[in-house]
Amino acid sequence: WSDSTDSIISTESADESGCRSSPIRVVLMGARGVGKSAIASIFAGAVDSMDCDECEGYAGEVCERTITVDGEEAMVTLLDTWDSEDEGGGSQDQCIQTGDAYLLVYSITDRSSFLRASEMRISLRQQHPAQNTPIILVGNKCDLVRCREVSTTEGRACAAVFDCKFIETSAAMQHNIWPAFHGIVQQLRLRRDTKEN
Numbered sequence: 001w002s003d004s005t006d007s008i009i010s011t012e013s014a015d016e017s018g019c020r021s022s023p024i025r026v027v028l029m030g031a032r033g034v035g036k037s038a039i040a041s042i043f044a045g046a047v048d049s050m051d052c053d054e055c056e057g058y059a060g061e062v063c064e065r066t067i068t069v070d071g072e073e074a075m076v077t078l079l080d081t082w083d084s085e086d087e088g089g090g091s092q093d094q095c096i097q098t099g100d101a102y103l104l105v106y107s108i109t110d111r112s113s114f115l116r117a118s119e120m121r122i123s124l125r126q127q128h129p130a131q132n133t134p135i136i137l138v139g140n141k142c143d144l145v146r147c148r149e150v151s152t153t154e155g156r157a158c159a160a161v162f163d164c165k166f167i168e169t170s171a172a173m174q175h176n177i178w179p180a181f182h183g184i185v186q187q188l189r190l191r192r193d194t195k196e197n
């Protein structure tokens with residue numbers, strides 16, 4: 001269970017507040033079936049994230065909300081459009097270009113999804129050559145211990161090679177989902193702070 005859920009203060013978009021700086025656009029990338037929509041539905045505040053045949057039931061593929069990270073609010077727009085871009089003939093490259101930050105999701109129970117994540121990391125590097133684009137490699141489904149195909153050590157090593165952060169999550173157990181979003185916001189702030197100085 002995520003112990004940082006209590007730090008979420010506002011769930012609605014902050015339209016009455018004057019400070020409407022542009023939201024952080026976070027893109028969910030990853031092979032089909034790794035749990036992107038399950039993660040998005042937790043972000044969106046769906047109560048039972050594991051009615052997952054109904055994962056499509058959360059409010060669309062784009063969700064915007066305000067989260068509080070280190071006592072400061074951040075507007076985050078989460079885009080779960082990766083698979084539909086693929087289907088609709090839309091370009092995933094475009095999806096890559098619109099993001100400020102990326103959650104690169106694989107399933108720890110599916111090695112091919114881990115390999116796909118590496119490929120996506122390479123596309124990201126090609127299109128965002130800046131070193132400091134916030135990217136977190138997310139090993140989801142860590143509740144499925146008996147089906148594990150990718151070890152934590154491998155995941156961490158891959159993240160080190162690809163110069164990004166690493167976290168293992170379980171959308172099913174709502175484990176480490178919020179820390180992943182908080183990590184993205186923290187990375188972006190760090191980047192902005194270094195830019196300003």
Ligand code: GDP
Binds near residue numbers: 030
């Ligand atoms: P997507 O294609 O990446 O959007 O994946 P979905 O979110 O639709 O999830 C695919 C399947 O994996 C669904 O049946 C989910 O219930 C299941 N799933 C997603 N996350 C987890 C998780 O953390 N643990 C387990 N056990 N199942 C999960």
Ligand code: MG
Binds near residue numbers: 036037038083
């Ligand atoms: Mg999906």
